[in-house]
Amino acid sequence: MPAMSGPAPPPTPRGLEGVVATSTRLSHVDGAAGELIIGGYELAELAGRASFEEAAHLLWRGRLPDARALASLRREMAAARRLPAQTLAVVRAAASHARPIDVLRMAAATLSLDLDDPDGVSPAADLAAAKALTARFPTIVAAHARLVAGRRPIAPRADLGHAANFLYMIHGVEPDPIAAHALDTYWVTVIDHGMNASTFAARVIASTRSDMVSAVTGAIGALKGPLHGGAPGPVLEMLREIKTADRAEPWLRRELAAARRIMGFGHRVYKVRDPRAEVLSRAAEEMSRAELRDRELFDLARAVESTALRVLEEHKPGRNLRTNVEFYTALVLQSLGLRPEQFVAMFACGRVAGWCAHVIEQHAEDRLIRPQSAYVGPRGLRIAAPTQPPARAQTSTRTKVANTSRTGSPRPRKRRSTSSLR
Ligand code: ACO
Numbered sequence: 001m002p003a004m005s006g007p008a009p010p011p012t013p014r015g016l017e018g019v020v021a022t023s024t025r026l027s028h029v030d031g032a033a034g035e036l037i038i039g040g041y042e043l044a045e046l047a048g049r050a051s052f053e054e055a056a057h058l059l060w061r062g063r064l065p066d067a068r069a070l071a072s073l074r075r076e077m078a079a080a081r082r083l084p085a086q087t088l089a090v091v092r093a094a095a096s097h098a099r100p101i102d103v104l105r106m107a108a109a110t111l112s113l114d115l116d117d118p119d120g121v122s123p124a125a126d127l128a129a130a131k132a133l134t135a136r137f138p139t140i141v142a143a144h145a146r147l148v149a150g151r152r153p154i155a156p157r158a159d160l161g162h163a164a165n166f167l168y169m170i171h172g173v174e175p176d177p178i179a180a181h182a183l184d185t186y187w188v189t190v191i192d193h194g195m196n197a198s199t200f201a202a203r204v205i206a207s208t209r210s211d212m213v214s215a216v217t218g219a220i221g222a223l224k225g226p227l228h229g230g231a232p233g234p235v236l237e238m239l240r241e242i243k244t245a246d247r248a249e250p251w252l253r254r255e256l257a258a259a260r261r262i263m264g265f266g267h268r269v270y271k272v273r274d275p276r277a278e279v280l281s282r283a284a285e286e287m288s289r290a291e292l293r294d295r296e297l298f299d300l301a302r303a304v305e306s307t308a309l310r311v312l313e314e315h316k317p318g319r320n321l322r323t324n325v326e327f328y329t330a331l332v333l334q335s336l337g338l339r340p341e342q343f344v345a346m347f348a349c350g351r352v353a354g355w356c357a358h359v360i361e362q363h364a365e366d367r368l369i370r371p372q373s374a375y376v377g378p379r380g381l382r383i384a385a386p387t388q389p390p391a392r393a394q395t396s397t398r399t400k401v402a403n404t405s406r407t408g409s410p411r412p413r414k415r416r417s418t419s420s421l422r
Contacts, residue, residue, distance in 0.1 A: 012374050017268065021195050021369070022203065026059055026357050029194040031269035036276065038192055039063075047279045052162050052187040052350070053077060059192060059357035060130055073131075074161070080135035081156035081165065083107075083143065084114045088153070091140060095147035100345035101230075105220040107140045108133065112213035119211050121363045129212035130356035137349040138162070142169035145342060163187060166349070171337060178290055179336055182283045186332050189276045190325065190347055192354030194269070198222040198229070202355045206362040207369040215362075219355045220348055226263075229347040233340035234263040235330035238304075245303035252308055256315045262308055264327030271320035280328035287335040294335045301331055 013019055028037040036043040039058040046055060050064060057065040057073055065073060083091070087110045094103045111133055112118035117125040143153035146169075154169045163183040167175035193199070202219040206212070223229040242251045255262060267274055288298035305323055312321040333343050 015268070021200060022362075022365075024195075024358070024361060025062065026354065026361060027192040027194055029269050031267070031271050034270060034272035034275050036193065043189065043275050043279060047188045048181075048185045048283070050188060052184050052191070052353070055188045055191050056130075056134060056353040056357075059353060060127060060360060075158075076131055077135040077162065078156070078158035078160075078165075080132045081139050081158070083136060083139050084110070086110050086113055087136070087140065088143060091143050091153075092147060095144055100141055100144055100342045101220065101224045101348065103144045104137065104140055104345045104348055105217060105224070107144075108137070108220060109213065109217045111136060112211065115213070118213065121206075121209050121211065123360065123364070126212055126356070126360045126363055130353070130360065133213065133216055133356060134353045135162075137352050138166035139169065141342065141345045141349060142166055145170050167336065176290070178286065182287050182332055183336055185283045186280065186329065186346075187350035189279050190329075190350040192351070192357065193276075196228065197225075198351065199355060199358050203358050203362045204369045206359040207365075207367060209363070209366070212356060212359050215359045216352060216355050219351075223348055223351065224344055229326075229344045229351075231263045231324075231326035232330040232333065232343040232347075235327055236334055236340045236343075238263060239297060239300055239330070242300070242304055245300060245307075248304045248307040249311060252304075252311045253315075256311065262312065262321075264324060264330070265308055265312055266319070266321040267324045270322060270324065273322045274324045276325035277323045277328050280325065280332055284328050284331035284335065287332060291335065294331075297334070298331060301327070 026039060029035070030037075038046055038055065039062070041050075041058075046058075050058070053074055054064055054070060057063075057069065061069075087107050090107045090110055091103055094106055098106070112129075115125075115129055115132060117128070120126070120129075139156055146153045151172075154172055156165050156169055160168055160174070161180065161184070164175055164177075164180035167179060167183060195203075198219040201222040202215040205215040205218045226234065238251075242248050252262060284294075284298055284301075288294040305327065309322065312319075329343065329347070330340070333346055334340070338346060
């Protein structure tokens with residue numbers, strides 16, 4: 001192995017843990033206190049009390065809207081819900097063989113096609129793109145769900161709120177207000193969350209003066225991984241496998257003995273219970289009160305949660321692995337009639353408003369994000385001298401013509417087995 005040389009690299013926190021990458025007015029996560037502030041409001045103050053459209057306005061414009069501003073934002077977003085034909089064509093083409101989050105990524109990329117200023121990075125261009133993206137994400141997810149089920153997509157309705165309209169487009173009936181409120185609460189709860197991986201990805205893209213649609217499309221790619229937004233699907237599968245509270249402990253111990261992670265627990269920043277888990281556990285409980293079958297799942301989840309916390313503390317003492325947002329997300333979303341493979345796309349429908357706000361903020365800052373890396377590879381390597389000079393090409397003009405097809409593209413050559421050509 002070649003010798004390493006040069007000065008020792010500076011210590012780099014793995015996964016940039018603890019590194020402050022930028023300043024933001026949008027949200028703040030205090031992992032030790034279990035605190036999440038969104039645009040100046042504690043999560044518990046905002047979620048369930050402000051609608052998703054109000055929270056989006058808060059992030060995009062820096063304040064909650066008054067009645068007129070809210071009515072105008074609702075009108076504009078409702079008018080933007082319908083998908084352009086090219087976007088619907090992508091959803092149709094991908095419907096049978098792509099997962100909802102991948103369909104969303106592909107379809108999101110087409111949303112620049114009908115923007116007036118798709119490459120614009122001005123506040124006006126950003127705001128227009130933010131409204132269009134946020135308004136259309138649920139339409140994409142709902143249209144895909146309908147097509148997968150062999151049904152026709154349902155056109156959005158402008159007279160329904162953002163969450164109620166999504167449930168209408170996916171199920172074909174006007175939703176119960178409790179269900180619409182639960183979804184609205186979920187989307188507000190996940191709307192923004194400090195410098196998480198997908199938001200960072202969006203900001204890096206935006207920092208090159210690239211456009212909003214590119215930044216948001218990249219962010220979807222970062223969100224879909226199981227260590228970020230892809231956990232709630234597996235949480236539900238875990239609860240279904242465990243089935244009854246008495247089976248939780250052996251199941252969890254088996255997983256940990258096999259060095260597998262328990263989904264819905266642990267967080268890079270929170271070392272206490274994720275405040276979003278608190279809000280969503282209340283929303284899940286409200287939903288479960290309305291339906292008896294969900295009550296059983298909710299009770300099982302509570303039992304699994306307390307067992308997991310005990311077993312994790314025993315297995316990884318001092319790591320403070322606590323319940324994260326994804327655990328109760330799984331319960332809320334399944335009680336709305338959604339399937340596990342749709343969960344991460346649902347997360348994106350909420351987080352998109354936060355990504356857009358960060359892109360607006362990053363464009364205003366207008367500073368390229370370009371960190372350095374500590375090189376730990378070898379130096380001074382040399383290319384070994386070739387043992388024989390390469391054989392010269394001896395193709396004559398006539399042979400060249402003969403080797404070219406009528407279309408002008410070269411024909412595949414027959415392999416010659418003379419040793420000089422090997
Ligand atoms: N189950 C079992 N062990 C765990 C878990 C878990 N859920 N989470 C962390 N650990 C262990 C690690 O194996 C590690 O052990 P070690 O120190 O003996 O090697 C220790 O706890 C610390 O883990 P890290 O990997 O340093 O934690 P990190 O901050 O990188 O990870 C993460 C955070 C990715 C969320 C992790 O806790 C995890 O994988 N959780 C399960 C997936 C999940 O729920 N993801 C959703 C997160 S919320 C969100 O993104 C919206």
